[in-house]
Amino acid sequence: xxxxxxxxxxxxxxxxxxxxxxxxxxxxxxxxxxxxxxxxxxxxxxxxxxxxxxxxxxxxxxxxxxxxxxxxxxxxxxx
Amino acid sequence: xxxxxxxxxxxxxxxxxxxxxxxxxxxxxxxxxxxxxxxxxxxxxxxxxxxxxxxxxxxxxxxxxxxxxxxxxxxxxxxxxxxxxxxxxxxxxxxxxxxxxxxxxxxxxxxxxxxxxxxxxxxxxxxxxxxxx
Numbered sequence: 001x002x003x004x005x006x007x008x009x010x011x012x013x014x015x016x017x018x019x020x021x022x023x024x025x026x027x028x029x030x031x032x033x034x035x036x037x038x039x040x041x042x043x044x045x046x047x048x049x050x051x052x053x054x055x056x057x058x059x060x061x062x063x064x065x066x067x068x069x070x071x072x073x074x075x076x077x078x079x
Numbered sequence: 080x081x082x083x084x085x086x087x088x089x090x091x092x093x094x095x096x097x098x099x100x101x102x103x104x105x106x107x108x109x110x111x112x113x114x115x116x117x118x119x120x121x122x123x124x125x126x127x128x129x130x131x132x133x134x135x136x137x138x139x140x141x142x143x144x145x146x147x148x149x150x151x152x153x154x155x156x157x158x159x160x161x162x163x164x165x166x167x168x169x170x171x172x173x174x175x176x177x178x179x180x181x182x183x184x185x186x187x188x189x190x191x192x193x194x195x196x197x198x199x200x201x202x203x204x205x206x207x208x209x210x211x212x
Binding site for chain 2: 044045048049052056059060065066067068069
């Protein structure tokens with residue numbers, strides 16, 4: 001079954017507590033903007049790892065490419 | 080493949096990371112990137128005049144496997160500064176836009192008033208890990 005933006009969104013939101021994701025993509029290349037309180041206080045590297053961890057081995061394979069932008073829930077409120 | 084081969088490949092990667100202050104693991108090489116994300120990362124580094132070593136991970140799939148095992152980072156490209164993983168294309172892009180990238184690399188931001196000692200754009204020769212085995 002091909003990966004879909006909706007499927008990726010659901011899995012990110014299920015995998016990271018409190019996350020809200022917006023995912024676009026063509027079935028191979030995806031872009032995810034993810035906000036989560038869980039990101040608070042974490043360096044960007046660790047925030048992105050949390051998102052990558054949702055997909056594990058599928059990255060580079062079933063999901064050819066996934067671009068990530070992370071936001072903490074706080075900074076979202078401030079903007 | 081023997082365990083010994085795997086270990087020496089991992090050692091060679093580790094050594095390249097610690098010996099080069101700025102090193103980019105990418106698909107292709109800076110002159111001919113083989114992936115849009117690698118191309119974009121090279122372009123950002125070059126535009127701020129960063130000097131960096133580059134390793135093409137494509138010649139042997141084990142390079143990518145071992146690199147990801149070392150860095151706990153699943154995707155390519157991967158930029159390391161002073162032995163530390165900085166991130167891939169997304170993080171480098173964010174840091175490029177905020178000026179953090181130049182700062183991390185110890186490069187003065189361009190044309191913010193006052194002469195900035197630029198230095199020549201990165202021309203470090205590409206490394207080939209597999210030749211060291």
